Amino acid sequence: MSKPDFQIDETDGPAQTRAWVLHPDIKNDNDRREPIPALAEAIALAEALPNIEVVGSAIVPLRTLSAGFLFGKGKIEEIRQTLHDEEIELVLVDGSVTPVQQRNLEKAWDVKLLDRTALILEIFSDRAATREGVLQVEMAALNYQRTRLVRAWTHLERQRGGLGFVGGPGETQIESDRRAIDEQLVRLRRQLEKVVKTRALHRAARAKIPFPIVALVGYTNAGKSTLFNKLTGADVLVKDMLFATLDPTMRSLELLDGPEIILSDTVGFISDLPTELVAAFRATLEEVLAADIILHVRDISHAETEEQARNVRDILTSLGVPSETRTFEVWNKIDLLGPAAADAVRERSLRDDAVLAISSLTGEGLELLQTTVAEALQGALRTAELSLTFAEGRKRAWLFAQEVVLSETQTEDGFELEVRWSADVEAAYQRL
Numbered sequence: 001m002s003k004p005d006f007q008i009d010e011t012d013g014p015a016q017t018r019a020w021v022l023h024p025d026i027k028n029d030n031d032r033r034e035p036i037p038a039l040a041e042a043i044a045l046a047e048a049l050p051n052i053e054v055v056g057s058a059i060v061p062l063r064t065l066s067a068g069f070l071f072g073k074g075k076i077e078e079i080r081q082t083l084h085d086e087e088i089e090l091v092l093v094d095g096s097v098t099p100v101q102q103r104n105l106e107k108a109w110d111v112k113l114l115d116r117t118a119l120i121l122e123i124f125s126d127r128a129a130t131r132e133g134v135l136q137v138e139m140a141a142l143n144y145q146r147t148r149l150v151r152a153w154t155h156l157e158r159q160r161g162g163l164g165f166v167g168g169p170g171e172t173q174i175e176s177d178r179r180a181i182d183e184q185l186v187r188l189r190r191q192l193e194k195v196v197k198t199r200a201l202h203r204a205a206r207a208k209i210p211f212p213i214v215a216l217v218g219y220t221n222a223g224k225s226t227l228f229n230k231l232t233g234a235d236v237l238v239k240d241m242l243f244a245t246l247d248p249t250m251r252s253l254e255l256l257d258g259p260e261i262i263l264s265d266t267v268g269f270i271s272d273l274p275t276e277l278v279a280a281f282r283a284t285l286e287e288v289l290a291a292d293i294i295l296h297v298r299d300i301s302h303a304e305t306e307e308q309a310r311n312v313r314d315i316l317t318s319l320g321v322p323s324e325t326r327t328f329e330v331w332n333k334i335d336l337l338g339p340a341a342a343d344a345v346r347e348r349s350l351r352d353d354a355v356l357a358i359s360s361l362t363g364e365g366l367e368l369l370q371t372t373v374a375e376a377l378q379g380a381l382r383t384a385e386l387s388l389t390f391a392e393g394r395k396r397a398w399l400f401a402q403e404v405v406l407s408e409t410q411t412e413d414g415f416e417l418e419v420r421w422s423a424d425v426e427a428a429y430q431r432l
Helices: 035-047 073-085 099-109 116-127 131-147 173-207 224-232 275-280 305-319 339-351 366-378 390-401 423-430
Strands: 017-026 052-062 090-093 112-115 213-218 249-254 260-265 293-299 326-332 355-357 382-389 405-410 414-421
Touching: 017 035, 017 073, 035 052, 035 090, 035 116, 052 073, 073 099, 099 112, 112 116, 116 131, 131 173, 213 224, 213 305, 224 249, 224 260, 224 366, 293 305, 293 366, 326 339, 326 366, 339 355, 355 366, 382 390, 390 414, 390 423, 414 423
Parallel strands: 017 052, 017 090, 090 112, 213 260, 213 293, 293 326, 326 355
Antiparallel strands: 249 260, 382 414, 405 414
């Protein structure tokens, strides 16, 4: 089988691949993004790969797309000269490039070319750490490659002779490649099924321990892992880099004045997430589907925070997250805002119960976040005074088991207790 056309050769040495990033700005595109922040994100994606040196970048205005070359002849020649002068080896196009366009541009520019989907697949392939993550990336990459075979390999549609040991006489090269990919996909699915069964057993074991699940979701680099570490004391990788976290991480956390929960840190989302990866990582995101509460972490200091939030909501909907799942927006990185903007965000959080203003870095707002999550899980807590006789020892033991007793004083007739509980716990006590 031919080598996947989006792989980057990596060396053991410090050699860097000189890369150029292009963002096609299509004027009549209904889904057009603001070009400057879009290009900045594309550069950040490129820099997330090892051994890549982004030498330069450009926004390329386009009225229409060329079916064969993406860009017009004049622009292709202009870019070719720049790439030649800068000794560029790799061009990264922030958008979708058809196999025909890729082949033509690589020939015209004498470089390797990756589109946005291939670049994200490369990053995921480099970052996957768990067995499940590795298998899912491999499947996504093969599915991506398979969809490109028809157009990418038309020049290879030739008859293969031979004795029929491999595919039989008369089989074209493209059919052989497709069959090889399909066979590899079958093998990967079988391996993945075993891993998924193991995960299912782990989830079943966790289900026996009645800890609610709180999932952190958000656009990549929104600060989820910093928040996760701050709350749990974990040491999940934190870097100013897109997709620093890929495989999900889970830790137990005892909330302030609240229950013990399982907090889940998930892979960051991104606009135009390849459909291959949405499907492939559905199993990885099962914790989000099963979450009791979702904390949507937003980088409120980012220029495109609203657009990023819409992308996250769209992906959650496409994943099938139940609409009734309680969700809070956690507006993170207020420490990066100016004083006036930070105050405006704090004011908004005071008016909207579903918005929490925090800084994962400084710790501002984290106590309120924990209290809000606790109240959402068990209701608001209130303090009450109880009098129990010595004969009501079972009730007393139950209250201590629920960890709601603040203080206790023994009297001649029994006990005076001060408790702090939710309406649900109070109702359960009344039923004793």
